Amino acid sequence: MSTRLKSGGRLIDRSAPLDFTFNGKRLRGCAGDTLASALLANDQMLLGRSFKYHRPRGLVASGAEEPNALVNLGQGARLEPNQRTTTTELFDGLEARSQNHWPSLDFDVGVVNNYAARLLPGGFYYKTFIHPRAAWKHFFEPIIRHSAGLGSAPKDRDADRYEQAYAFCDLLIVGGGVAGLQAALVAGRAGARVWLVEQTAHWGGRAPVDGDVVGGMPAADWVEAAVLELSAMDNVTLRLRCMAAGSYDHGYVLLDEKLADHTPGDGRPRHRLWRMRVGKILAATGAIERPLSFAGNDIPGVMLAGAVRDYAVNWAVSPGDRTVVVTNNDDAYRTAIVLKEAGLEVAAVIDARNIANGPLPERARALGIRVETGRAIARVKGGKRVEAVEICQQAGEGAASTTLSCDAVAMSGGWSPVVHLWSHCGGKLIWDESEAMFRPDATRPPLHADGTAMVLCAGAANGALRQAVADADAQVKIALQALGFEAESEEVPAHDVADESALEPVWIMPQGAGIALRSKMWLDFQNDVKVSDVQLAAREGYESVEHTKRYTTLGMATDQGKLSNINGLAVLADSLNAQIPQVGTTTFRPPYTPVPLGALAGEARGEIFQPLRKTPMHDWHQQNGAYFEPVGHWRRPYCFQRPGETPEQAVHREVKNTREALGLLDASTLGKIIVKGPDAGRFLDMLYTGVMSTLPIGKCRYGLMCNEQGFLSDDGVVARIDADTWLCHTTSGGADRIHAWMEDWLQCEWWDWQVFTANVTEQYAQVAVVGPNARKLLESLGGMDVSKEALPFMHWADGTLGGFACRVYRISFSGELSYEIAVPASQGAAFWALLHKAGAAFGAMPYGTEALHVMRAEKGFIMIGDETDGTIIPQDLGLDWAISKKKPDYLGKRGQERSFLANPDRWKLVGFETLDGSVIEDGAYIPEHGVNANNQRRVQGRVTSTYHSPTLGRGIAMGLLRQGPARMGEVVEFTRMDGGVTPARVVDPVFFDKDGEKQNV
Amino acid sequence: MSDPVSALQGASYDGFAQLREIGPLGMITLRAKAGTPGLEAAVQAATGCAMPQMRRIVRQGPCAAGWMSPDELLLILPYADVAGALARIGEALQGQHHLAVDVSDARAVFRIEGAKADQVLRKLSPVDFDRLEPNELRRSRAAQVAAAFWAEEGGFTLVCFRSVAGYVMGLLSVSARPGAEL
Incomplete structure (x- = not known):
């Protein structure tokens, strides 16, 4: 059984017990435990079920590479699935539940898949669910989706908060082991701005566990001294629990800092995502041990040798009383020695090599540990935990000669450098024959903006x-030199470790294992990919490692192949009779370990999910029943609901009131751009299809802007302010875009034209005072002459109204007598309130954007975004009158002359009147007979604006129809969602006051 | 005429740094090419400040002049002085191509104060605050919106557009919440 040892445990504090639960069972650990070590200390060997076959799964590793021991952590608003127990620090009250089983962990129905394993080979999904085609979407996919996934998805809103922060440094060192610490010391002393980050809660990495001696002292002491010195340096930032998720072009790095994972609910952000820009990255990210592929290597109790050592040394936990160590290298002997010295039994070291006589094996032998060379594990016996191993010759086919009873197996297939940060941006790897591993090829690094290496590994x-220490010292000096720093010439601390003799690559154990054994050799523990699956993929023609990965799902689990990748591609290479470097690795992609979505969203949630633009009158709207709609990032009142009213009823009331008495509209969002300079007139003549240079001072003119292709882009009223100044109104959503468009032309194309622009949209609050009583209201306020004579239609004037300095434009988007009044934004709320107070006597009511839309549609005015969609030219909308025929050029003129745009057959704007007075559905098409080349029903037009007109008491619509204006009086049919049609007569798009008498009074 | 009100009417928040909306503040956007005759005199007449160097802000009593782009300056002055300053600019740049407009009401201005004020902004702006120089005017962004800021008097002054004042106040407050020190 696994248990807590009586003494030891360099990371735990036995005097600080912590209570936690696993599947509701109350358990106890202590401060410093990870959830994994605490579970193991409580003899909880079975932790979950595998993805496909639901096989029992226990811990394999002790760190970020753990594929099996994932749990649902927390509950409700703090539930997070797929949490790695090995990287989860234990805290008091922690609640964990195992995943991927039903009805219980110990008795799981899904395990029948295990017995049907022959029916679930690699590529099973692709082969099985391909036919019939429709069945995938409607039958297979829903079932697979339901059974897929490991943990349960959180359903509540996340109770935690997250944030992001930006940081900059010369050198980012990733990994707080002895290599990273040495590099930080050298760089810190050289005066560089250094960040040193470590993903776990402790400095030092493996060296203290492995008994390394650094600088003449035990590694742990050296680490402590190094951290002390670094902490005192102002130019060095140290961060624990901070994982470098990915490196990106130009020295951009994302770091995920776990602030409160281990102290939930303490009010701090749970994670912080650092967005760093760095001069160089030094990846001192260590190495990950490889499993060995023998039959039954997935049975709980089979662990990596290094992990067994970690549990024993760091947390004083023994995975078993009697352990078999199986290896192809000397390093694993350290585990045997540690266990033996902790008073535990080591049944034997099974060494696949024929000779093992380095210092470590010799020391093991001296301790009385039985060492069997040239041997292999034929199979592991046991179900939910290891019971025994059968021993055979590594060179043979797996005929067992001995059975050794044991309750734990520590395996080691050698170590693979963690090269993720090196590889994310294209750093290349070379195959190291002597260590049987891929390591960074220093001659082909990922490149920084200046062409030098962006990442160095150490x-x-x-x-x-x-x-490691000597290498880190050398690498950091290369980095510092490239950054322009001079490293002090200090002696490199000696790093004493036992000599090790060469390992022997072992990709299958035993070498000649038959199909029965190979079908039980796990490569990817979480995704249940076995040696036989990869071999099958190779036989079926999947020669590319990337294809094999996707076909078998090798390395696609949440650990992203940290354990399985090298073993899998070695098996693939063997099956293809190719060399490992020829097969290569799959692509390393960020993040290194999963980053919570909350951290990626950062502060952008709730009220500040995105910028909400508010006019100065926004608060008034909110207090007066506004039903808002988004317009760009603005929130504009769609209508103002009165108690008991639906939005539709409110809109009808607002339209009628405006037409009959007085409406007030907050038009502050309207874009306002000042254009000034000797060449301003010429500039505007290029931007607008009409002529603005001839506009007399004091007058307004409606204008259209097109893009270079000729398509309508924006519209609005332009006012001539003085000899060289114009004010251009744009649509609400278009102000920033049109301002940028103007600057683009001025800065990039017509840089020699003397024109300056300024976007003053937000400087002004603007109110449209609309309706037959509009003038009466303004006259009651007093201050300036707003009579027809003093301020005719399409004129503007400066003055005061009710004591407010303002500019008044006589323009109308409703067809009514209308004034648009601009006052400084800081006066907007007060002016708006005054209009309502004084307007009450004249029947004033606020109206929203929908009433505005209905009224402009009654007048046949087009709306950018309704009548236009980026494929419409002004001529389509019958706006030829707004296009100058005399000007030699304007933006879009050439485009509009292209044959398709000049085609008389184009769909053109007309009005539609339903025969029964009903409202045509939004987005309805006008079909015609026959089908097109894609076998789709042919169409001849579509509706662009459709409303119930309260003024006329029936449905009105505008739309585009092939040769529309030539077909007045014709009846066409619009589609309906229920399959029927709505017949409508083609009419003039101006439904109301065709002669414009009302606006001109 | 009623009293001008700022976007948030002086909202404030005390976290690990102290935040408050200030203003209304007088602001003028002055656009003219560098070297335009009379430009220095115009800046002097409006604010009493010398011409700011590239990416710098010059302070003179309640006034300031900031460099915004090769042909744009931000002039800061008491709200009530804007009309007079615009007239003086017009005189100084008589006959020269330029554009001077009142943008006082188009902006919202915040103060972020306290020993850790920089940490609030480090969460929102991709700016290297360790390298931010004295009197440096930095045009950047605060999360999703444009913002400009500079360090002065034990904190930072941040300018953004008026319509997003509430959003920026929300950003600053969330970033300054106790327990979230960097």
Whole structure:
């Protein structure tokens, strides 16, 4: 059984017990435990079920590479699935539940898949669900989706908060082991701005566990001294629990800092995502041990040798009383020695090599440990935990000669450098024959903006498995030199580790294993990919490692192949009779370990999910029943609901009131751009289809803007302010875009034209005072002459109204007598309130955007975004009158002359009147007979604006119809969602006051 | 005429840094090419400030002049002085191509104060605050919106557009919440 040892445990504090639950069972650990070590200390060996076959799963590893021991952590608003127990720090009250089983962990129905394993080979899904075609969408996919996934998805809103922060440094060192610490010391002393980040809660990495001696002292002491020195340096930032998720072009790095994972609910952000820009990255990310592929290597109790050592040394936990160590290298002997010295039994070291006589094997033998060379594990016996192993010759086919009873197996297939940060941006790897591993190829690094190496690897991550400190020292000096810093010439601390003799690559154990054994050799523990699956894929023609990955799902689990990748591709290479470097690795992609979506969203949630633009009158709207709609990032009142009213009823009331008495509209969102300079007139003549240079001072003119292709882009009223100043109104959503468009032309194309622009949209609050009583209201306020004579239609004037300095435009988008009044934004709320107070006597009511839309549609005015969609030219909308025929050029003129746009057959704007007075459905088409080349029903037009007109008491619509204006009086049919049609007569798009008498009074 | 009101009417928040909306503040956007005759005199007449160097802001009593782009300056002055300053600019740049407009009401201005004020902004703006120089005017963004800021008097002054004042206040407050020190 696994248990807590009586003494030891460098990371735990036995005096601080912590209570937690696993599947409701109350358990106890202590401060410093990970959830994994605490579970193991409580003899909880079975932790979950595998993805496909639902086989029992226990811990394999002790760190970020763990594929099996994932749990649902927390509950309700703090539930998070797929949490790695090995990287979860234990806290008091932690609640964990195992995943991927039903009805219980110990008795799981899904395990029948295990017995049907022959029916679920690699590529099973592709082969099985391809026919019939429709069945995938409607039958297979829903079932697979239901059974897929490991943990349960959180359903509540996340109770935690997250944030992001930006940081900059010369050198980012990733990994707080002895290599990273040495690099930080050198860089810190050289005066560089350094960040040193470590994903776990402890500095030092493996060296203290492995008994390394650094600088003449035990590694743990050296680590402590190094951290002390670094902490005192102002130019060095140290961060624990901070994982470098990915490196990106130009020195951009994302780091995920776990602030409160281990102290939930303490009010701090749970995670912080650092967005860093760095001069160089030094990846001292260490190495990950490889499993060995023998039959039954997935049975709970089979663990990596390094992990067994970690549990024993760091947390004083023994995975078993009697352990078999199986290896192809000397390093695993350290585990045997540690266990033996902790008073535990080591049944034997099974060494696949024929000779093992380095210092470590010799020391093991001296401790009385039985060492069997040239041997292999034929199979592991046991179900929910290891019971025994059968021993055979590595060179043979797996005929067992001995059975050793044991309750744990510590395996080691050698170590692979963690090269993710090196590889994310294209750093290349070379195959190291002697260590049987891929390591960074320093001649082909990922490149920074200046063409130099962006990432350097140091220590074990660089392939220096035994001389990490010296390698880090050398690498950081290369980095510092490239950054322009001079490293002090200090002696490199000696890094003493036992000599190790060469390992022997072992990809299958035993070498000649038959199909029965190979079908039980797990490569990817979480996704249930076995040696036989990869071999099958190779036989079926999947020669590319990327294809094999997707076909078999090798390395696609949440650990992203940290354990399975190298073993899998070695098996693939063997099956293809190719060399491992020829097969290569799959692509390393960020993040290194999963980053919560909350951290990626950062502060952008709730009220500040996105910027909400508010006019100065926004608060008034909110207090007066506004039903808002988004317009760009603005929120504009769609209508103002009165108690008991539906929005539709409110809109009808607002339209009628405006037409009959007085409406007030908050038009502040309207874009306002000042254009000034000797060439301003010429500039505007290029931007607008009409002529603006001739506009007399004091007058307004409606204008259209097109893009270079000729398509209508924006519209609005332009006012001539003085000899060289114009004010251009744009649509509400278009102000920033049109301002940028103007600057683009001025800065990039017509840089020699003397024109300046300024976007003053937000400087002004603007109110449309609309309706037959509009003038009466303004006259009651007093201050300036707003009579027809003093301020005719399409004129503007400066003055005061009710004591407010303002500019008044006589323009109308409703067809009514209308004034648009601009006052400084800081006066907007007060002016708006005054209009309502004084307007009450004249029947004033606020109206929203929908009433505005209905009224402009009654008048046949087009709306950018309704009548236009990026494929419409002004001529389509009958706006030829707004296009100057005399000007030699304007933006879009050439485009509009292209044959398709000049085609008389184009769909053109007309009005539609339903025969029965009903309202045509939004987005309805006008079909015609026959089908097109895609076998789709042919169409001849569509509706663009359709409303119930309260003024006329029936449905009105505008739309585009092939040769529309030539077909007045014709009846066409619009589609309906229920399959029927709505017949409508083609009419003039101006439904109301065709002569414009009302606006001109 | 009623009293001008700022977008948030002086809202404030005390977290690990102190935030408050200030203003209304007088602001003028002055556009003219560098070297335009009379430009220095115009800036002097409006604010009493010398011409700011590239990416710098010059402070003079309640006034300031900031460099916004090769042909744009931000002039800051008491709200009530804007009309007079615009007239003086017009005189100084008589006959020269330029554009001077009142943008006082188009903006919202915040103060972020306290020993950790920089940490609030480090969460929102991709700016290297360790390298932010004295009197440096930085045009950047605060999360999703445009913002400009500079360090002065034990904190930072941040300018954004008026319509997003509430959003920016929300950003600053969330970032300054106790327990979220960097």
